[in-house]
Amino acid sequence: MTNNETLQFDTQHEDMIHDAQLDYYGKRLATCSSDGTIHLFEINGKQQKFVATLKEHSGPVWQVSWAHPKFGSVLASCSYDGTVLIWKETPGSGFSVIKKHDKHQASVNAIAWAPHELGPVLLCGSSDGKISLLTFTEEGIWDAQIIRNAHATGVNAVSWAPVIAAGAFAQPGTTHKASLVKQFASGGCDQNIKIWAYSEDKKTYDVVKVLEGHGDWVRDVAYAPNIGLPRTYLASCSQDKNVYIWTQDAPITKAAAGQNAASDWVRTQLSSTPFPDVVWRVSWSMSGNVLAVSCGDNKITLWKENLKGEWERISEINENGQRA
Amino acid sequence: MQKIRTSIDTFVVSRDKEAVTHLFPGLFPAGRQAEWSEQNRTLTFSIHPTNNKLALTVAGKQPRESIKRDIQSFEQDQSVTICGLASVPDERVSFVNDTHAVFVELQSIMDKSAVGVEGVLRVSGLYREAILKQIRVLQESGVDGDFIKEEIETFQSIHGIWQLLEIMYLTTNTPGPCTSVVSPYMKWLNANFTTQLVEDGRRIAEGSPTADELAKRDGLWEYLKKLALRGHVSALANMLERLAPSQQISTSAAHWVRSVSQSAKRMPIGSNEETSGSFRIRWKQWSEEQKDIAKSISELLKDGSTDAEDLALQALLIISDIMSGNVDTISAESEYWQDILGAIMLYSEPTAQVDRLPKLVGAVIEQYESSDFTDLDRALVALLSHDLPEFLILCSRIDLWLSAHIADLMDHIGILSICRRVFLLDPREHYLLALGEAYIGHEDLWRVGLDYLGLIGTRTGSSVMEEYVVRLPLDSDRKAEQVLRVCDTFKLARARDRIHRQLGRQKWDCGRLGAAIGHFAQVADTASIGLICDQLWREYLDSGKLTYGSVIDSVISTGVEHDRLQFLVKYRDFHESYRAGEYVESGKIILSILLSEIAPPYAVADLLVDTIPLLENDVLVFSSEDTFELMRCAESLASSPEASPRGSSGNGELGIFNIACSRNLARAFVMS
Secondary structure (H helix, E strand, C coil): CECCCCEEEECCCCCCEEEEEECCCCCEEEEEECCCEEEEEEEECCEEEEEEEEECCCCCEEEEEECCHHHCCEEEEEECCCCEEEEEEECCCEEEEEEEECCCCCCEEEEEECCHHHCCEEEEEECCCCEEEEEECCCCCEEEEEECCCCCCCEEEEEECCCCCCCCCCCCCCCCHHHCCCEEEEEECCCCEEEEEEECCCCEEEEEEEECCCCCCEEEEEECCCCCCCEEEEEEEECCCCEEEEEEECCCCHHHHCCCCCCCEEEEECCCCCCCCCEEEEEECCCCCCEEEEECCCEEEEEEECCCCCEEEEEEEECCCCCC | CCCCCCCHHHCCCCCCCCEEEECCCCCCCCCCHHHHHHCCEEEEEEECCCCCEEEEEEEECCCHHHCCCCCCCCHHHHEEEEEECCCCCHHHHHHHHHHHHHHHHHHHHHHHCCCHHHHHHHHHHHHHHHHHHHHHHHHCCCCCCHHHHHHHHHHHHHHHHHHHHHHHHCHHHCCCCCCCCHHHHHHHHHHHCCCCHHHHHHHHHCCCCCHHHHHHCCCHHHHHHHHHHCCCHHHHHHHHHHHCCCCCCCHHHHHHHHHHHHHHHCCCCCCCCCCHHHHHHHHHHHHHHHHHHHHHHHHHHHCCCCCCCCHHHHHHHHHHHHHCCCHHHHHHHCCCHHHHHHHHHHHHCCCCCHHHHHHHHHHHHCCCCHHHCCHHHHHHHHHHCCCHHHHHHHHHHHCHHHHHHHHHHHHHHCCCHHHHHHCCCCHHHHHHHHHHHHHHCCCCCHHHHHHHHHHCCCHHHHHHHHHHHCCCCCCCHHHHHHHHHHHHHCCCHHHHHHHHHHHHHHHHHCCCHHHHHHHHHHCCCHHHHHHHHHHHHHHHHHHCCCCCHHHHHHHHHCCCCCHHHHHHHHHHHHHHHHHCCCHHHHHHHHHHHHHHCCCCHHHHHHHHHHCHHHHCCCCCCCCHHHHHHHHHHHHHHHHCCCCCCCCCCCHHHHHHHHHHHHHHHHHHHHHC
């Protein structure tokens, strides 16, 4: 289709943009750039309004991530300068940094807020090969837990698993705290994807599975939100130009559903042939039924699984301004 | 093998189902894609939670610090584009609203009682009326262009599929004589795959031509053959009868024109009174008669007694071959595979029932290359073959509205269970979810979208609905009320709770404190109500003016109860009575505030200071017991770290209070 509802505007950054994220309601957009700043915009239908520039990082800002609104208006950012900043908006005085996380020794490439049911927890992945978990504790302090040697040559992407186990959605009491899944995935320069699960005994996250298959750096990983899906979906993309969908069937028994009983992961190639270029980002729609993929060939494609379990490309955004 | 291949593409829908969004202007300079990509660039995006949009931007692959060479700048580098994906076209909005109403009615009647096949058939008819109306509206829109043309083709396909399913699973299932699929199939064929038959008939019969004029009309015989193929036997007989006296055709041809006409008029028609056995016997006799006619004409053309090139005789041979059920002739003369199936059933198996269709259609489509078939062809073949899972998949390729509503209809008819056994996901839920999500992003259809999600009737539907409903922009009070009503209708208690909190926060931020308290009260958020009351109290302390009266009154009138509200009301009453010179009354009020402990601890000091003028008043306001209570409050205050004075009341004023209490106590003892 020719889209006549497009809104295009200048972010006023002074260098390359690296990320753009809409908030929970889709009403605010945060962009970050090599110029070391974060710009905030209010989006209202066909209009946008520049709100603020946030400047505290001393290097390119890689990613931004909005927290769930129940924690207030909170934004996290990570940078090439090796820090993670958490910004909070207070009425009348705008955004200010409430936490500077500087425990990494190299660029922090990826951040992700945990599902809100797990509280304000931020996951960070860095080029120093470490993953850190920044938790705002009940005592009112930020606690940083470091996982060393997560991916020896660098972490490129992190993603939280849905807190409700696949297949457990329809069961009463699944949102009870004890049954919440505490799990995340990471992708790195070692070409691997690692699945980490929380150990109640050790109070730490441990690797429970290494998903091998990519032939180059893993650029992004993304768990699909679980709203009634019968299995867990994890998408990954790589420098090797492939996108894989990793699926794990729900435990069969009701008792096992909330306990993250381990089933095998099955790998499916999204497209029968590799993408034309490096695939940089994979992202699921809010309800988890559409996967968007951005590729170095300048296209963003949307994919949907049909009833037969086949992945179909449903749409493409072609930004070259020319009709196909 | 490709035995025949005529003009399939003239009626099938050949759509590229992959929507492509083109951005104008693009995100890199036109024609310089390779250069752009090599210069450290790719794309990044963020999916909008509710409205089928993406925020899209050019992104740097590496930080500038890690790139040694100079990087060229492009004008679009700092742009963000927010673009829609598969939006609902404006031309469909009315159709969506109409069919949403039908959908709601269908769910409602299915919930109430066993409506039977007739009930579902009636609703199915309403859907088809809406589809046909949409085709008419599009045709009469006067708008040219590929989009309108594609929409018309899509809706024609939808109608064709819908009506065929209706015939196979509803019409031929209703009690009565209409159990044969042949007659409804022929009606379906003529309604959905129109040829030039009507136009040709009008042109040929124009001006009531004489037999000779008729014989000279272009395309006469082609028209007559089509009449035979499409089962318009009465029209065929009448036309031949009018043609018979013509001097423009040979004597032999004229003879056979009469014979074929008379024979066509005798084609048996079934009735309620006749048994199927008796009908079959009559049919067999008539069919044999057609074969005899065909054989006689064929021999006549071969034996040399007449001109072998006699066009009329050749056409009559084909017509009688068709009417005798000759498969080769039917195939050769048919434009569409649907024609072949229709003519074979009509002239060879006139009592065929739905269960014969898979075999018949299988034999027909063998003559085609499957690669030549479009999604519409495949969907129809899958339906006729009773391959319902494949049918559903193919419907989804034609249109999401179709797959969602047909899966719903199939569920109500009771035939979706076959698909449920095949697929991992529930097809009805899967397609209705996708449809609901597509509508939620449309500013005029969000309510319709929520209905679709809610009426799926599954936990997943409700959960997805809940995820959306809490993210809907509440940009007006009216919309907020509508959204809350949806929550009530579908019993989304958690979503209702979150929306009230969100609205409360929204109203609070814009200074509508009464409305904010109202929303917080709906979800018993006493903490937030307390905070707003504290804000009102602070504003009073800062300004020295009691301006919150109207806010509090409006909240109290709605029945909201909260200690802090009671405190503010009583405090306002205290001031009013004091101002009116009713010192005793005002003393009673402030004492009751202190004794009932409805005041926040930090306000106690200010309240005690407020009693000083009353303690020092000429009239004795506080009795000795009252004074002891005041002193007890002051003592509690002194021992409480939380209750340090925050307003104007400093320790000095509390000192004055203590002295005033002592004096008042002395006066009270004297007076008692």
